[in-house]
Amino acid sequence: MAKEKTVYVCSNCGQDSPKWVGKCPACGQWNTYVEQLIRKEAPSARNAVVAAAGLTVEKKPRPLTLDEIEAGDEPRIDMHDDELNRVLGGGLVQGSLVLLGGEPGIGKSTLILQTVLRMPEKRILYVSGEESARQLKLRADRIRHNTSDCLIVCETSLEQIFVHIKNTRPDLVIIDSIQTIATESVDSSPGSITQVRECAATILRYAKESHTPVILIGHINKEGSIAGPKVLEHIVDTVLQFEGDQHYMYRILRSIKNRFGSTAELGIYEMRQDGLRQVSNPSELLLTQDHEGMSGISIASAIEGIRPFLIEVQALVSSAVYGNPQRSATGFDIRRMNMLLAVLEKRVGFKLAQKDVFLNIAGGLRVSDPAIDLSVISAILSSNMDTAIEAEVCLAGEVGLSGEIRPVNRIEQRISEAEKLGFRRFILPRYNLQGLDARKFDIQLVPVRKVEEAFRALFG
Secondary structure, eight states: OOEEEEEEEETTTOOEESSOOSBOTTTOOBSOEEEEEEEEOOHHHHTHHHHHTTOOOOOOOOOOOGGGSOOOOOOEEOOSOHHHHHHHTSSEETTOEEEEEEOTTSSHHHHHHHHHTTOTTSOEEEEESSSOHHHHHHHHHHHTOOOOOEEEEEOOBHHHHHHHHHHHOOSEEEEEOGGGOBOTTSOSOTTSHHHHHHHHHHHHHHHHHHTOOEEEEEOBOTTSSBSSOTHHHHHSSEEEEEEOOTTSSEEEEEEEEETTSOSOOEEEEEEETTEEEEOSOHHHHHSOSOOTTOBSEEEEEEEETTEEEEEEEEEEEEEOSSSSOOEEEESSOHHHHHHHHHHIIIIIOOOOTTEEEEEEEGGGOOOOOGGGHHHHHHHHHHHHHTOBOOTTEEEOOEEOTTSBEEOOSOHHHHHHHHHHTTOOEEEEEGGGGTTOOGGGOSSEEEEESBHHHHHHHHHO
């Protein structure tokens, strides 16, 4: 017979304790322990869920040396989506567990549904715990899907989900969302820490033993992190974040964790009435078509992962009205902007202490590439002087605390992207000219060593 007991579980990291404590000894957070009622099952009962999927309990493996282990390229599944394939590292690995998180209404379910509907060669089981089959049908009709072998089932019981898996034998399983799934072996409500942890661990075991990939869709909390215990992100193989402002048309797919690829990749989508469209060349969409004669605008060459693209940096400098100057940045680190303002005042001599400074990365994009520092201070200075920067000038360079322009990586890709879009001048760090063959570019390269040289090249 099952034994019931009460434990206290940290809502941040999942650490449990037999009694309540104020500060979690694992993650250091205060007042995060909540009471949970759990029921200890016999080992045979714990394996009943996986056995319902037709899997046998394997014997414990013996230890192997590195020479005895065969290693090779992981076989991947083509998702028929270039953006998603690149973020995943080349495709979906068989037997992997992928977690996709994002704000409500951002388009997580739309992205997954339109992706699986483009895979007619795969047998897919879509488990929906939030929407009805009719709602999914209406969304699929709006996407204008192709014919595919996609099975839809609305279920929240983990045991019944494995029964459907045993009957259908799918090649890919989608669970939307993990916070709505519950197992009968745990006496707590769906979405609780214990339920999410137990369900995710059981699904991971199924994915590894059957070599069937599983994609989980997860919610996020008000802090912006994925809801549930932190151990959920440790259990899965890949964590993808789908972000973007609902007032903008662009959506960004980032890889936060990836055991089978790089975490520096970025996928860009455009939200439309008929679903999400892949943006293969984001530079053309992130640039305003005509900003001739407008001050406070500069074009920066940034790189996310292996993809170079040009972005528009907008700045507004005005006199402080209420005494205390305001500092605001959208899509850029506010602390780094304050550092660049201090460099302008100390090294170049521009007095901005009593002025409001507002910075914006156009298109709702969030960029962390330090190579856009030169473009940021150029846009701020352009707005302060009310002098426009030439529309055919592109910039790339990291600004140091002493006012020097530091070199950036992959300068050839940045120059090629600017040349492809019709720019005529490219301002870059002087150190990047070493080993660079400037003759193969039709764009004029302007090397600079300090911030003052860059300003003279821009404003004369």
